[in-house]
Amino acid sequence: MMRRRKFISKSLSAAAVAGTCAGLVSCDTEKQQEVNTPNINFNKTYRWKMVTTWPPNFPVLDEGCKLLAKWVEEMSGGRMKIHVYGGGELIPALECFDAVSNGAVEMGHGVAYYWAGKVPAAQFFGAVPFGMNANQSNSWVLAGEGGKLWEEIYEPFDILPITCGNTGIQMGGWFNRDINSLEDIKGLKMRIPGLGGKVFNKAGGTAVLVSGSEIYTNLERGVIDATEWIGPYHDYKMGFYQVAKNYYYPGWHEPGATLELLINKSKLLELPLDLQQIIKTAAYQLNDWMGAEFDAKNAIYLKKLIDEEGVLLKQFPSDVLSALKRYTDETIEELTDRDATSKKVYESYSKFRDSVSVWSNISDRAYYDSLT
Ligand code: CA
Numbered sequence: 108m109m110r111r112r113k114f115i116s117k118s119l120s121a122a123a124v125a126g127t128c129a130g131l132v133s134c135d136t137e138k139q140q141e142v143n144t145p146n147i148n149f150n151k152t153y154r155w156k157m158v159t160t161w162p163p164n165f166p167v168l169d170e171g172c173k174l175l176a177k178w179v180e181e182m183s184g185g186r187m188k189i190h191v192y193g194g195g196e197l198i199p200a201l202e203c204f205d206a207v208s209n210g211a212v213e214m215g216h217g218v219a220y221y222w223a224g225k226v227p228a229a230q231f232f233g234a235v236p237f238g239m240n241a242n243q244s245n246s247w248v249l250a251g252e253g254g255k256l257w258e259e260i261y262e263p264f265d266i267l268p269i270t271c272g273n274t275g276i277q278m279g280g281w282f283n284r285d286i287n288s289l290e291d292i293k294g295l296k297m298r299i300p301g302l303g304g305k306v307f308n309k310a311g312g313t314a315v316l317v318s319g320s321e322i323y324t325n326l327e328r329g330v331i332d333a334t335e336w337i338g339p340y341h342d343y344k345m346g347f348y349q350v351a352k353n354y355y356y357p358g359w360h361e362p363g364a365t366l367e368l369l370i371n372k373s374k375l376l377e378l379p380l381d382l383q384q385i386i387k388t389a390a391y392q393l394n395d396w397m398g399a400e401f402d403a404k405n406a407i408y409l410k411k412l413i414d415e416e417g418v419l420l421k422q423f424p425s426d427v428l429s430a431l432k433r434y435t436d437e438t439i440e441e442l443t444d445r446d447a448t449s450k451k452v453y454e455s456y457s458k459f460r461d462s463v464s465v466w467s468n469i470s471d472r473a474y475y476d477s478l479t
């Protein structure tokens with residue numbers, strides 16, 4: 108009787124794991140392993156370190172990473188404990204990738220475009236100006252070729268990436284002057300990172316790299332004339348409305364920044380299979396939680412900015428957006444011409460976008476249009 112129960116339990120565990128694996132990031136590594144859950148050593152506690160690119164205690168982002176640690180600890184019955192360090196607490200914020208790669212820490216959380224200097228193709232897994240929105244990016248990574256390509260480009264660094272949160276469409280940014288035409292961008296100094304920054308330079312502006320903690324002072328002192336950050340919730344917390352009143356939309360440069368969980372692959376494979384799956388499951392739960400949190404909070408704080416702080420909400424003129432779109436195509440062409448991996452990733456990205464757009468146009472877009 109006892110043996111039969113053990114057999115059933117083992118079969119159920121195997122089925123459960125196989126089921127969990129389906130539809131997630133490629134599971135080749137798991138397939139090669141024995142399902143070892145019946146051999147769990149309940150007395151062994153695993154302690155991991157996680158670093159992030161986010162300021163300590165930053166809402167949604169740092170907050171979400173700490174939630175992930177809590178979920179993993181709860182799901183594992185306390186066998187797995189992850190200590191989360193905000194940017195600068197253990198290592199500088201932008202050294203997360205290296206720290207996970209060399210195994211100094213087991214996990215990290217950030218955005219793939221931060222690693223553009225090391226892996227140019229990573230930018231397509233962060234945010235692409237005029238690119239796919241959050242849902243479409245999720246679909247490319249989880250149900251298209253995106254996830255497999257992402258794993259491929261991080262493989263040499265012994266890192267497994269998992270899509271883990273999305274900001275949704277960001278805001279265009281804070282400007283201390285009106286943007287009525289492309290002429291108004293000329294000579295403008297703006298804090299705007301990634302591919303969007305390169306596009307801004309082509310449009311005659313000057314993209315400046317300023318870390319999050321220095322943006323407010325630089326804007327206040329006129330070192331920069333404009334800045335983008337995220338959306339109403341986080342922008343409110345940064346207080347930008349006190350030093351610039353024009354709040355432009357849409358965030359053409361980041362139409363859905365995908366956030367990523369970085370895991371040292373060797374360290375992950377050393378874990379019992381159930382803990383590996385618990386980490387992945389928590390990551391997908393965080394992916395949903397962050398998206399929902401951004402949407403809910405942005406709506407509340409946009410109203411606060413307008414009603415309580417007198418912020419002037421303005422839309423970029425369509426000819427400015429058309430010009431920025433043209434410069435985006437040029438920027439991406441230059442990148443894919445000089446980097447073969449970027450070319451390969453972008454071919455998959457644009458093929459998926461073209462295909463999914465046909466569907467989005469008659470579903471999402473047609474539905475929104477019907478409401479007006
Ligand atoms: Ca941004």
